[in-house]
Every structure is written in C-alpha cells, then in structure tokens.
Amino acid sequence: MASFSIYAEELPAPHTTGGQPLMKVIGDRKSSRDYKAGATVSKQDLSNMLWAAWGVTHDGKHTVATAMNRQELVIYVITPTEASLYNPEDNTLTVVNTGDFRKLATMQDFAAIAPINIVLAVDTSKQDKPEFQGYTAGAASQNIYLYCAQAGLKTVVRAGYDREKLPQALKLPASQRIMLVQTVGK
Numbered sequence: 009m010a011s012f013s014i015y016a017e018e019l020p021a022p023h024t025t026g027g028q029p030l031m032k033v034i035g036d037r038k039s040s041r042d043y044k045a046g047a048t049v050s051k052q053d054l055s056n057m058l059w060a061a062w063g064v065t066h067d068g069k070h071t072v073a074t075a076m077n078r079q080e081l082v083i084y085v086i087t088p089t090e091a092s093l094y095n096p097e098d099n100t101l102t103v104v105n106t107g108d109f110r111k112l113a114t115m116q117d118f119a120a121i122a123p124i125n126i127v128l129a130v131d132t133s134k135q136d137k138p139e140f141q142g143y144t145a146g147a148a149s150q151n152i153y154l155y156c157a158q159a160g161l162k163t164v165v166r167a168g169y170d171r172e173k174l175p176q177a178l179k180l181p182a183s184q185r186i187m188l189v190q191t192v193g194k
C-alpha cells in the first residue's frame with residue numbers, strides 16, 4: 009500500500025466492512041507512547057481511521073452522534089510534511105499548510121516522531137456548549153482508538169499541544185477550537 013504523500017489529496021475509498029470482532033477490539037483499545045521514528049501509516053489506514061472518526065454514514069450524518077445534529081467536528085491531519093483538512097463528504101484532504109508541525113501538536117517528544125497526529129477541533133459557531141463539543145471530540149477519538157486497535161496501529165489521545173502556534177499552523181478560523189490531538193503510528 010502507498011504511504012501518504014504531499015501530492016495525494018484524494019484518499020482511497022475507506023474499507024467499511026470487515027475487521028476484527030467488535031468486542032475483541034474494545035478490549036484491545038489502549039494508549040501507546042512508544043513510537044518508531046520514520047514509520048509510515050498507509051493512505052488506506054488513514055482513510056479508514058478518518059472514516060471511523062467522522063465519515064458520512066446515513067442521511068448525510070456521521071459515524072459520531074452530535075447534539076441536535078450540529079455536526080460541529082472538524083478534523084485536521086498533521087503529517088511530517090503538511091497539515092490538511094479532512095473533508096468527509098468527498099473523502100479528500102485539503103492541504104492548509106506545508107511543513108513539519110508535529111512539534112507544535114505536542115508537549116511530549118514521542119508525538120513529534122510519529123507519522124500522524126490528528127487534530128480534533130470543533131466549529132463553535134455550530135455548537136457553543138462545551139459539554140457537547142467535548143462529547144463529540146471524545147466519541148471521534150474513541151473511534152480512532154478502536155480502528156487502531158483492530159488495525160494493529162498505536163495511538164494515544166492528548167490534551168497537550170502548543171496553544172498559540174498550532175492554531176496558527178493550521179490557519180484555524182476564529183470560530184474553530186482545538187479539543188484534542190491524537191497521535192497514530194507504529
């Protein structure tokens with residue numbers, strides 16, 4: 009399988025069937041902090057995990073419930089070479105900035121060498137209640153955990169990141185707020 013590259017904005021179609029049994033995967037879910045430098049995550053895995061986090065499923069809705077169907081989640085993907093916005097409707101990544109922003113996405117060294125850091129943000133103009141924003145980001149995080157557990161990938165969700173510089177690197181609109189960052193790798 010091809011690895012993620014700066015030129016690839018269209019993701020392969022997510023694999024939405026199969027995988028290991030759900031109850032086993034739930035039991036296998038865990039946080040990992042020992043990442044191998046230089047490891048890659050395939051575009052197929054990236055597509056699958058983004059679909060798990062926030063893919064479109066039924067009637068224009070998503071894999072994650074949102075209060076009053078506000079659909080406030082916004083996902084960015086940080087790779088060693090760029091930061092991109094995930095567009096679940098057409099399964100594409102739009103590059104918002106080029107460069108290695110992994111150090112800004114963490115206060116912990118291990119995340120700066122991992123191939124993928126997923127930023128879970130919310131559009132506060134769609135949902136302004138912090139408890140509902142937190143629910144939405146948390147549910148998406150759990151889906152990423154479960155995908156990684158069944159795919160043999162390591163992951164950990166994190167609250168620590170550069171509060172000033174990461175929003176700048178992502179060119180985050182004023183209405184958007186970062187909730188969590190989730191590291192994925194091998």
Ligand SMILES: Cc1cc2nc3c(=O)[nH]c(=O)nc-3n(C[C@H](O)[C@H](O)[C@H](O)COP(=O)(O)O)c2cc1C
Nearest residue numbers: 037038039040041116146164165166167168169188
């Ligand atoms: C909201 C939230 C924030 C977290 N922030 C961090 C973090 O900044 N750094 C980190 O290494 N782990 C972080 N974690 C992971 C927890 O430490 C981890 O889930 C906990 O130790 C339980 O381990 P487990 O996930 O393997 O069950 C966070 C978890 C949650 C739910």
